[in-house]
Amino acid sequence: xxxxxxxxxxxxxxxxxxxxxxxxxxxxxxxxxxxxxxxxxxxxxxxxxxxxxxxxxxxxxxxxxxxxxxxxxxxxxxxxxxxxxxxxxxxxxxxxxxxxxxxxxxxxxxxxxxxxxxxxxxxxxxxxxxxxxxxxxxxxxxxxxxxxxxxxxxxxxxxxxxxxxxxxxxxxxxxxxxxxxxxxxxxxxxxxxxxxxxxxxxxxxxxxxxxxxxxxx
Amino acid sequence: xxxxxxxxxxxxxxxxxxxxxxxxxxxxxxxxxxxxxxxxxxxxxxxxxxxxxxxxxxxxxxxxxxxxxxxxxxxxxxxxxxxxxxxxxxxxx
Numbered sequence: 237x238x239x240x241x242x243x244x245x246x247x248x249x250x251x252x253x254x255x256x257x258x259x260x261x262x263x264x265x266x267x268x269x270x271x272x273x274x275x276x277x278x279x280x281x282x283x284x285x286x287x288x289x290x291x292x293x294x295x296x297x298x299x300x301x302x303x304x305x306x307x308x309x310x311x312x313x314x315x316x317x318x319x320x321x322x323x324x325x326x327x328x329x330x331x332x333x334x335x336x337x338x339x340x341x342x343x344x345x346x347x348x349x350x351x352x353x354x355x356x357x358x359x360x361x362x363x364x365x366x367x368x369x370x371x372x373x374x375x376x377x378x379x380x381x382x383x384x385x386x387x388x389x390x391x392x393x394x395x396x397x398x399x400x401x402x403x404x405x406x407x408x409x410x411x412x413x414x415x416x417x418x419x420x421x422x423x424x425x426x427x428x429x430x431x432x433x434x435x436x437x438x439x440x441x442x443x444x445x446x447x448x449x450x451x452x453x
Numbered sequence: 454x455x456x457x458x459x460x461x462x463x464x465x466x467x468x469x470x471x472x473x474x475x476x477x478x479x480x481x482x483x484x485x486x487x488x489x490x491x492x493x494x495x496x497x498x499x500x501x502x503x504x505x506x507x508x509x510x511x512x513x514x515x516x517x518x519x520x521x522x523x524x525x526x527x528x529x530x531x532x533x534x535x536x537x538x539x540x541x542x543x544x545x546x
Contacts, residue, residue: 294524297521329526336525336526337526337527338525339469341472343472344472344473382470385526386468386470409472
């Protein structure tokens with residue numbers, strides 16, 4: 237089992253994700269520089285957090301046009317598991333793999349804290365190790381995490397069980413307390429919280445570990 | 454090919470909260486200007502584009518606006534093509 241970790245200029249959680257996947261879960265990983273297109277031999281792809289291309293224009297707007305994401309799009313369309321964390325979630329919405337958009341936090345602050353979440357795994361292949369309505373704690377660290385979509389889109393997401401992670405206490409003004417979404421097929425997950433920072437008791441709990449370990453299932 | 458100058462105005466859709474605009478409006482009141490009832494922050498992108506003619510220029514800038522410069526989920530955009538194409542001399546060629 238080998239996992240590709242996308243690296244853009246400005247990514248800064250790529251090494252954390254590698255540490256969590258290799259050191260805590262026991263998978264092998266390969267960094268995918270943004271100009272690469274070869275995903276051969278990979279069983280899953282993670283788009284990590286950070287500030288891809290400096291977040292110029294909008295978060296994730298430039299990343300969307302990178303060569304590596306053309307390959308990731310095809311990988312996701314053929315059912316490959318794709319996980320976008322924080323900036324990676326923003327990138328997934330910009331590329332159209334997930335609906336909606338992530339905008340400036342309602343009170344403008346960059347929020348860095350532990351956040352309680354409610355999981356509704358639904359069709360999401362990344363969350364099958366969690367119980368329905370299970371409460372977990374994951375760290376968040378973002379300035380632009382306010383999920384936004386129109387009412388019709390929201391009703392559609394609710395109807396298909398795609399809102400798989402919600403904040404217990406909405407920190408940023410997200411519509412419907414959205415912290416994470418999956419696509420209808422369940423192979424693509426985007427979330428603002430950082431599961432890779434919650435894989436070892438020494439660094440703030442291990443509620444994120446089962447999410448990454450789902451690749452072993 | 455002639456060079457066209459354009460300005461693309463990107464603004465948040467009216468239904469999208471603009472916390473930066475609200476913070477700026479609050480600062481206006483602290484400056485003593487209490488009458489600001491609405492303040493929304495967008496961005497203006499100025500660009501120069503080579504195209505066969507004005508129609509082609511507009512089509513390309515509209516595509517650019519819809520796919521890259523703005524995210525239609527949260528933003529509206531408006532294209533303004535400014536005046537006549539620049540001559541080579543004005544364009545510094």
